[in-house]
Amino acid sequence: MAKITVDGTEYETQEGRTILQALDELGILMNGVDIPHYCWHPKLSIDGSCRLCQVEIEGVPKLQIACNTPIKDGMEIRTQTAPVKEAREGVMELLLVNHPLDCPICDQAGECKLQDYAFEYGVEHSRSREPRRAGKKNVDFGPTITFDQERCILCRRCVRFCREVPGTGEIGVFGRGDHSALETFPGLELDNPYSMNVADICPVGALTTKDFRFKIRVWFLEDVPGICTGCSKGCNVWLGTANNKVYRYVPRRNDAVNETWVCDDGRMSYRHIGSADRLDRAMVRGELGVLEVTSVDDAVAAASERLRALVDAKGPGVVGAVASGHGTNEDLEAFVRLLDGLGVENRGLATVQGESDELLVQAEKAANGEGARKLGFGDAAGVLDRLNTGGLEALVVMGHDLLDAQHLGGIEGLERLDTLIVLDSHHSALERVAHVVLPARHAAEKAGHFTNHEGIVQAVAPAVEPAGEAVPEAEAFDRLAAALGVAGEDAA
Numbered sequence: 436m437a438k439i440t441v442d443g444t445e446y447e448t449q450e451g452r453t454i455l456q457a458l459d460e461l462g463i464l465m466n467g468v469d470i471p472h473y474c475w476h477p478k479l480s481i482d483g484s485c486r487l488c489q490v491e492i493e494g495v496p497k498l499q500i501a502c503n504t505p506i507k508d509g510m511e512i513r514t515q516t517a518p519v520k521e522a523r524e525g526v527m528e529l530l531l532v533n534h535p536l537d538c539p540i541c542d543q544a545g546e547c548k549l550q551d552y553a554f555e556y557g558v559e560h561s562r563s564r565e566p567r568r569a570g571k572k573n574v575d576f577g578p579t580i581t582f583d584q585e586r587c588i589l590c591r592r593c594v595r596f597c598r599e600v601p602g603t604g605e606i607g608v609f610g611r612g613d614h615s616a617l618e619t620f621p622g623l624e625l626d627n628p629y630s631m632n633v634a635d636i637c638p639v640g641a642l643t644t645k646d647f648r649f650k651i652r653v654w655f656l657e658d659v660p661g662i663c664t665g666c667s668k669g670c671n672v673w674l675g676t677a678n679n680k681v682y683r684y685v686p687r688r689n690d691a692v693n694e695t696w697v698c699d700d701g702r703m704s705y706r707h708i709g710s711a712d713r714l715d716r717a718m719v720r721g722e723l724g725v726l727e728v729t730s731v732d733d734a735v736a737a738a739s740e741r742l743r744a745l746v747d748a749k750g751p752g753v754v755g756a757v758a759s760g761h762g763t764n765e766d767l768e769a770f771v772r773l774l775d776g777l778g779v780e781n782r783g784l785a786t787v788q789g790e791s792d793e794l795l796v797q798a799e800k801a802a803n804g805e806g807a808r809k810l811g812f813g814d815a816a817g818v819l820d821r822l823n824t825g826g827l828e829a830l831v832v833m834g835h836d837l838l839d840a841q842h843l844g845g846i847e848g849l850e851r852l853d854t855l856i857v858l859d860s861h862h863s864a865l866e867r868v869a870h871v872v873l874p875a876r877h878a879a880e881k882a883g884h885f886t887n888h889e890g891i892v893q894a895v896a897p898a899v900e901p902a903g904e905a906v907p908e909a910e911a912f913d914r915l916a917a918a919l920g921v922a923g924e925d926a927a
Contacts, residue, residue, distance in 0.1 A: 437508040441468050442515060453481065454501035454512060455488060470514050471523065471552050473530075473638050474590040475502035478694050479599060482591050485530075487552070489522045490514050498522055520556070527557035533568040534639075535585045543640030545653040549588065570616070577605075577625035579699060580633060580642055587617050587641040593633040600696060600794065603627040617641070628792065631699050635685055646703065647683045659898035660687060662885060664761060664802035664878045665701035668795050669887035672697060674705065674879055674898040681705045681879060681899060692891060698796050708879050708899065712862045715903025718872040726866060731873065731904055735911065738871040739918035741854040742777070745829050751778035755827045758812040759834030760786040760801025761860075762875075763883025763895070766908035767803070767810045770833065773912045776921025781827065783815030784808065785837045797888050801836065802878065806886035815842060822848055829854035833875075833908060835863035858908050874905040881907045 437450040448457040458464040473485035489498040493511035570584030598604045605623045634644045656675040663670040670693035672684040684705045686697040717734035718726040784807045791798040849868045857869045880901040916922040
């Protein structure tokens, strides 16, 4: 360990780190110790090109860049002296020589580091009178990203990201001197499973995602912490919300889970929250044999009557349960309480398996499959075998992953059931044979916890109000348990 002094305050940190790395690990970089920077990123290699992070070090005659200067025991660092401030002003002035004055129409306005740093560390007036260098506008970099060459400050974060994280290397800086420009390599486009991260790490408005471009001004958004539920990794994200709508996911730093990245598929999964196929009303199959919209209370009552009649007549052995990895730990705990109260032992978990990679994406396409397994839900194969052999007459199902080809592959076999109760957030083919349907909330609409594939438990909080009359599965199960007279002490 090494002891360093920054602006008169002593800190202890691990030797061998650079100044910015040490301050970042201490949690004080731009959070008590302000050293502005553009090219440096905590998860990328050091470039040392922007020169904005210069600091004064006791005993060193010239200013040093904090991103590439290793700390030493006893080092005294000053970040607010007159030479440091003058150097920052000079760097900012050079960066703005050719930058367009288009903040009012730039999609990055409101979260632009060039805008912020120009205000905090730049000079008030430009000394140049020459025309700004023109660059390419609205360049199609690939299926997800639009590039504005005029705004690029050549920090090369995107270049290093593509080389070091997905390993695809589609982007480079071409030309020399003041003719240097960011481009994709000839014959290539920016098209990799993590391509949209370049917009997150771009400190200016040069790289923007086509999905979010010109949707809404960022100062209208409220960022709510949450997790991506696209797979069992549980990547941390910020949910950008306004008008009770989620407009985007952007990665939220968690070094233990996803560092500072999120895959493109996971990022785009926010669209499921407010999609047109959301299930927002309870339904019960009426006398005419069709599902009829009803209240949640009436649906719970209908479900309890059907289950009670079966259990009393034939015992709990004819009832099965299929849990979902999309429910929270609290939802699954309530499901366990209901099943234990009824004496139902035929229970399993249905999740969908898909593609994976070595970076973030996991094969299991549900955020809480591990949480379900820890609560006693094994594979659903045993329940489905009993269903197919006619041993079940009732089934309580969370979600519709059961319909995937890896499990049932359709509704065949479910038509024979006396009772099918479904709790789901989206419409599915299960409604064609269900007797009771209860609308469930998306993870963005409820509080709870998810356990990722590594056993890390993470909390979620409501970011938007639920669609229609959707309720948390935990509430639905506890109300059903109360109606059946099997509510335990832990029931809500």
